[in-house]
Amino acid sequence: MANPPNTFAPPSSGGGGAPPATPLLDRVRVPADLRNFSGEQLRQLADELRAETIHAVSQTGGHLGASLGVVELTVAIHAVFDTPQDRLIWDVGHQTYPHKILTGRRDRIRTLRQGGGLSGFTRRSESEYDPFGAAHSSTSISAGLGMAVARDLKRATARKAPSRRDEQNVIAVIGDGAMSAGMAYEAMNNAGAMRSRLIVVLNDNDMSIAPPVGAMSAYLSRLISSRPFLSLREMMAKLARRFPAPLERAARRADEYARGLLTGGTLFEELGFYYVGPVDGHNLDHLLPLLRNLRDAEDGAPILLHVVTQKGKGYAPAEESADKYHAVSKFNVVTGTQAKAPPGPPTYTKVFAQALIAEAEADERIVGITAAMPSGTGIDAFQKRFPKRTFDVGIAEQHAVTFAAGMATEGMKPFVAIYSTFLQRAYDQVVHDVALQKLPVRFALDRAGLVGADGATHAGAYDIAYLGCIPEMVLMASADEVELAHMVATCAAYDEGPTALRFPRGEGFGLEPVPARGTVLEIGRGRVLREGGKVAILSYGARLQECLKAADELAARGLPCTVADARFAKPLDTGLVERLAREHEVLITIEEGSVCGFGALVMQHLAWKGAFDHGLKFRPMVLPDLFIDHDTPKAQYEACGLSARGIVETAVAALGVENAVRPAQA
Structure with missing residues (x-):
């Protein structure tokens, strides 16, 4: 019996706000409850789970399309x-909302990505059903192999031959996008050589690998995954090993070739995996017997099950616009209309894209590079104008950086637009392939600082520190959208070595019209916005407006202060830093980054200049030395002490004013 079409019908009442009726789902507290359900009941449960997921995400926002695409797969696995x-x-973990609902977290599912609520990704501390935390891609096979090998080592230590019934399975679910990262193939190559029992489910939701699937493909997949076929294959393999080496190799190739003709998967076979599929990932009649076969298979080669799914499955707006419904804001379930913020200043990402286009109009050597994030980094706008000068390399940050380095050797001017948190994945390439060779690769680091609902996994907290220790790297941070345009122009003009420009998520401040094309800044030169008083505030990045607010409040208390924008962390404006230290009793540095960042660079310079020998009170304000959980950005910065209130409290405390309140991070 084929599955009925999974098209979610919203409730007839409630204007899209009423939760759907879910009689079977209401009976599920933990996955074990599913194991008494019939196939027909599981199909109904999948429909209810899809409806619950849609309604929950309509209240919170989040990653909808990916979660809808794995509803049946989630039900079948559990x-x-x-x-x-x-x-x-x-x-990655962004597709796990149905998984969270089935694993004891349904009562909190409408707190997704909210302060104090459920994470938008998997998290070990959240549930025993999340054995490995994730949010960055392509880690699942490596982690799964580690678990499988640990299981095998513990079994060997126990010196006990387990029964098939007692065998622990390890299942890694990875998307076809994540399979574009080299780490996934490194793990598969290792797994194929080690031959530990591991099941990898390739969730192909873009038809990028699979031929069309149907009943014949499902039948063949069940056949080649069945115990009789696997036993026969193993028996023939043992027999072939008794042949002379040339005949054994020929027999093995014949087996691979025969199955390759039927199902594809030659690449995975070459990596040492036993390939099964492709199979319809929305058809429980196909998935359930297949997964039972794989569960009951004897130890041997790791297995790759290839399932084909559709992002947004069962919800028409998400099916019709997978990109817009990959990550959504709150939306109306009936109409699919997403909530829109009132019109405001342009986002930093949009300003960066426009500034880069303006530079590329004037210099044909400028190219844009991204790692599977064209819309998130603004490179999609650049691509519309310069399609032949735009390169999306997939989820392959290491390759993106060295690819850019290669282009730079030939006189091109590559801009690598990437989230701060994702550049961490290519650190060796930044050091070895770019900086060591003084190649003028330009890094545009979007999502610098705290990022709100995506939490600690996506926070751009570390780039100042991990780039600041690299020799001859020019580091700059934009205080607002106008400064961002100037800094893009500065990066484009600088050919002496690598540069990195950081800017935050979200809208600018709407301070003044952004210039059509930025003005090149002097490298290593900051600016002073206000003068006066015993306190100097030196800001690096987009907290400058909070610094100015703090200065207003201090002035209202009769404590006027100097406010400066460093613009550059490297090379540091040493003249400005020394003057601020010399002319003020208190020097406070402000940055949206971790310890060991801009403040550390300033402190090291002042220490060598002997500034602290003369009584300077130095206060580096940074993100606390801990991982910041998801919340609104405003709440996050307030909790970290990097708001105007926190800056005022720091200044007052440093001056020793009576009844001063110490800041949260002191």
């Missing part, structure tokens, strides 16, 4: 495998 004893690892 119905067949003994989770959490069997380890289920989701790559």
Whole structure:
């Protein structure tokens, strides 16, 4: 019996706000409850789970399309495998909302990505059903292999031959996008050589690998995953090993070739995996028997199950516009209309894109490079204007950086637009392939600082520190959208070595019209916005407006202060820093970054100049030395002490004013 079409019908009443009726889902507290359901009941449960997911995300916003695409797969895995004893690892984790609902977190699902609520990704501290935390891609196979090998080592230590019934399964679910990262293939190559028992589910939602799937493909997949076929294959393999080496190799190639003709998957076979698929990832009649076969298979080669799914499955607006419904704001369930913020200043990402286009209009050597984030970084706008000068390399940050380095050797001017948190994945390439060779690669680091609902996994907290220790790297941070345009022009004009420009998520301040093309700034030169008083505030980045607010409040208390914008962390404006230290009793540095960043660079310079020998009170205000949980950006910065109130409290405390309140991070 084929599955009925999974098209979500919203409730007839409630204007899209009423929760859907979910009689079967209401009976599920933990995945074990699924294992008494019939196939027909599981199909109904999948429909209810999809409806619940849609309604929940309509209230909170989040990653909708990916979660809808794995509803049946989630139900099938939890119905067949003994989770959490069997380890289920989701790559990235942004598709796990149905998984969270089924694993005891339904009562909190409408707190997704809210302060104090559920994470938008998997998190070990949140549930025993999340054996490995994630949010960056392509880690699941490596983690799964580590778990599988640990299981095998513990079994060997126990010197006990387990029964098939007692065997612990490890299942890693990875998307076809995440399979573009080299780490996934490194893990598969290692897994194929080690031959530990591991099941990898390739969730292909873009038809990028699979031929069309149907009943014949499902039948063949069940056939080649069945115990009789696997036993026969193993028996023939043992027999072939008794042949002379040339005949054994020929027999093995014949087996791979025969199955390759039927199903594809030659690449995975070459990596040492036993390939099964492709199969319809929305058809429980196909998935359930297949997963049971794989669960009951004897130890041997790791297995790759290839399932084909559709992002946004079962919700028409998401099916019709997968990109817009990949990550959504709150929306009306009936109409699919997403809530829109009132018109405001342009976003930093949009300003960066426009500034880069303006520079590229004047210099044909400028190219844009991104790693699977064209819309998130503004490179999609650049691509519309310069399609032949735009390169999306997929989820492959290491390759993106060295690819840019290669282009720079030939006189091109590459801008690598990437989130601060994702550049961490290519640190060796930044050091070895770019900086060591003094190649003029320009890094545009979007999402610098705290990022709100995506939480600690996506916070751009560390780039100042991890780039600041690299020799001859020019580092700059924009205080507002106008400064961002000037800094893009500055990066484009600088050919002496690598540069990195950081800017935050969200809208600018609307201070003044952004110039059509920025003005080149003097490298290593800051600016002073206000003069006076015993306190100097030196800002690096987009907290400058909070610094000015703090200065207003201090002035109202009769404590006027100097406010300066460093613009550059490297090379540091040493003249400005020394003057601020010399002429003020208190010097406060402000940055949206971790310890060991801009403040550390300033402090080191002043220490060598002997500034502290003369009584300077230095206060570096940074993000606390801990991971900042998801919340609104405003709440996050307030909690970290990097608001105007926190700056005022720091200044007052440093001056020793009576009844001063110490800041949260002191």
